[in-house]
Amino acid sequence: MIDTLGSADVVVIGAGIVGLAHAYEALERGLSVAVVEQGDRATGASVRNFGHACATGLDGDGLRYGTAARSRWAKLAAEAGFWLRRTGTVMVARAEDELAVLREFGEVRGERQVRLLSAAETRERVPLGEGVLGGAWLPEDMRVDPRECVPAIARHLAARGARFHWATTAHGVEPGLVRTSRGELRAGTVILATGHDIDRHFPELAAKAEVKRCVLRMLRVENPYGVTIDPAVQTGFSMARYGGFTACPSLPALRERLGRERPELVGIGLNLMFTQRPDGSLTIGDTHSYDTTPAPFEDEALDDAVLRETAALLGVERLTVLERWRGVYGSGAQSFLIEAPADGVRVVAVTAGVGMTTALGIAPEVFDGLVG
Numbered sequence: 001m002i003d004t005l006g007s008a009d010v011v012v013i014g015a016g017i018v019g020l021a022h023a024y025e026a027l028e029r030g031l032s033v034a035v036v037e038q039g040d041r042a043t044g045a046s047v048r049n050f051g052h053a054c055a056t057g058l059d060g061d062g063l064r065y066g067t068a069a070r071s072r073w074a075k076l077a078a079e080a081g082f083w084l085r086r087t088g089t090v091m092v093a094r095a096e097d098e099l100a101v102l103r104e105f106g107e108v109r110g111e112r113q114v115r116l117l118s119a120a121e122t123r124e125r126v127p128l129g130e131g132v133l134g135g136a137w138l139p140e141d142m143r144v145d146p147r148e149c150v151p152a153i154a155r156h157l158a159a160r161g162a163r164f165h166w167a168t169t170a171h172g173v174e175p176g177l178v179r180t181s182r183g184e185l186r187a188g189t190v191i192l193a194t195g196h197d198i199d200r201h202f203p204e205l206a207a208k209a210e211v212k213r214c215v216l217r218m219l220r221v222e223n224p225y226g227v228t229i230d231p232a233v234q235t236g237f238s239m240a241r242y243g244g245f246t247a248c249p250s251l252p253a254l255r256e257r258l259g260r261e262r263p264e265l266v267g268i269g270l271n272l273m274f275t276q277r278p279d280g281s282l283t284i285g286d287t288h289s290y291d292t293t294p295a296p297f298e299d300e301a302l303d304d305a306v307l308r309e310t311a312a313l314l315g316v317e318r319l320t321v322l323e324r325w326r327g328v329y330g331s332g333a334q335s336f337l338i339e340a341p342a343d344g345v346r347v348v349a350v351t352a353g354v355g356m357t358t359a360l361g362i363a364p365e366v367f368d369g370l371v372g
C-alpha cells in the first residue's frame with residue numbers, strides 16, 4: 001500500500017526562494033501548505049547567490065515583480081528575523097561610456113531610483129582602485145544573506161503551519177496529486193518550483209521556453225579593507241547584462257567597447273560585482289556559461305579572471321580566497337516561465353539570474369491568476 005503524506009490546499013515542490021515565496025503567499029491567503037524538497041535543506045541557487053535584490057536594474061516584468069517584492073522582503077525579514085539591508089547598489093563607472101549610460105539611466109528613472117555620484121562620492125561609499133570616473137547609487141535596492149535567509153524563511157513558514165517534507169523527491173505531478181519518494185500528497189493546487197530542473201518534469205515546457213542551465217563561478221574572499229561596504233557593488237559589465245540599461249542610448253557603445261577591449265571577459269560572461277556578507281567577507285563573481293547538461297569540470301581560468309578583475313576594481317594586489325562554489329540557474333528566452341500545464345498545476349521558474357529579486361513579487365500574481 002502506498003503511504004500517504006496527507007493533503008494540503010497548496011503543495012509546493014522545491015524549497016528554494018521561488019517555492020518559499022509561494023508557500024508564504026499561500027499562508028498569507030489562509031491556505032494550508034505542504035512543501036516537498038528533495039534535499040534535507042535547500043542548497044540550490046537560492047543559497048549560492050549574492051543576495052542582491054536588484055530591481056532597479058531590471059525592466060518589464062522583472063521590474064514589476066522586483067518592485068512588488070521589496071515590501072514582502074521587509075515584512076518577511078521582520079517576521080522571520082533575518083538580516084536585510086536597504087543600502088542600495090553602487091554602480092561604478094570606469095569609462096566615459098559607462099558614465100554616459102548611468103547619466104541616461106538617471107534621466108529615464110529619475111532621482112528616486114538613481115542618484116549620480118562623482119568619483120569622490122563613489123569612493124566615499126566603496127573603497128576602490130584607480131580609474132573610477134564616477135558612479136550611481138540605486139537607493140531602492142536591498143540585500144539579504146542568502147545562506148541565512150532561506151533557512152530562516154523555511155523555519156518561519158513551518159512555525160506558521162506549513163508542513164515541510166524534507167529529503168522527499170517529487171516524481172510525478174498531476175491535477176490534485178503529487179507522487180513522491182515517500183508516498184502521495186493530495187493537493188488543491190500544485191506549484192512546481194524546481195529551479196533549473198523544469199525539464200525533469202515538463203521537458204516540452206522547458207524546450208518551448210528554450211531553458212538551459214546557466215553555470216556560474218562564485219568565490220568568497222577576505223575583505224582587504226576590513227571596513228563595512230554596505231551597498232552591493234556593480235560595474236560596466238553589469239550594465240551590459242541587466243535589462244533596465246537597454247533604455248540607455250549609450251549602451252551599444254559600452255557593449256562594443258567591452259567586446260573589443262575585453263573579449264576574453266565578455267566571452268566568459270563576466271558580471272563583475274560583489275556584496276559583503278554579515279561577517280565582513282566579500283562574495284565576488286561571477287561568470288556565466290550555458291548548456292542543457294553542463295560539463296562537470298571547472299576551468300581555473302574563470303576563477304583567476306574573477307579574482308584578478310575584482311582585485312583591480314578594489315585596487316589591491318591580490319585577494320585571499322575563503323571559499324569557491326558553482327551556482328546553477330535556469331536560463332530561457334524570456335526571464336520568467338509561468339505555465340499551467342494542467343488544471344490546478346503551475347510551473348514557476350525564474351529563467352534569468354534574478355530570482356532573489358523577483359520571487360516574492362511573482363507569487364502574488366500567480367495566486368491572483370489561480371483565483372481569477
Ligand SMILES: Cc1cc2nc3c(=O)[nH]c(=O)nc-3n(C[C@H](O)[C@H](O)[C@H](O)COP(=O)(O)OP(=O)(O)OC[C@H]3O[C@@H](n4cnc5c(N)ncnc54)[C@H](O)[C@@H]3O)c2cc1C
Pocket residue numbers: 013014015016017018019036037038039041042043044045046047048049050051052053054168169170171193194195196197216217218286326327328329349350352353354355356357358
Ligand atoms: C551564483 C548565482 C548568483 C545569483 N545572484 C543573484 C542575485 O544576487 N540576485 C538575484 O535576484 N538572483 C540571483 N541569482 C538567481 C537566483 O539565485 C535564482 O533565480 C533563484 O535562487 C532561483 O530560485 P529557485 O527556488 O527557483 O531555485 P533553487 O534555489 O535552485 O531551488 C529549487 C529547489 O527545488 C528542489 N527540487 C528540484 N527538483 C525537485 C524534486 N523533484 N523534488 C523535490 N525538490 C526538488 C531543489 O533541491 C532545490 O532546493 C543568482 C544565481 C546564482 C546561481
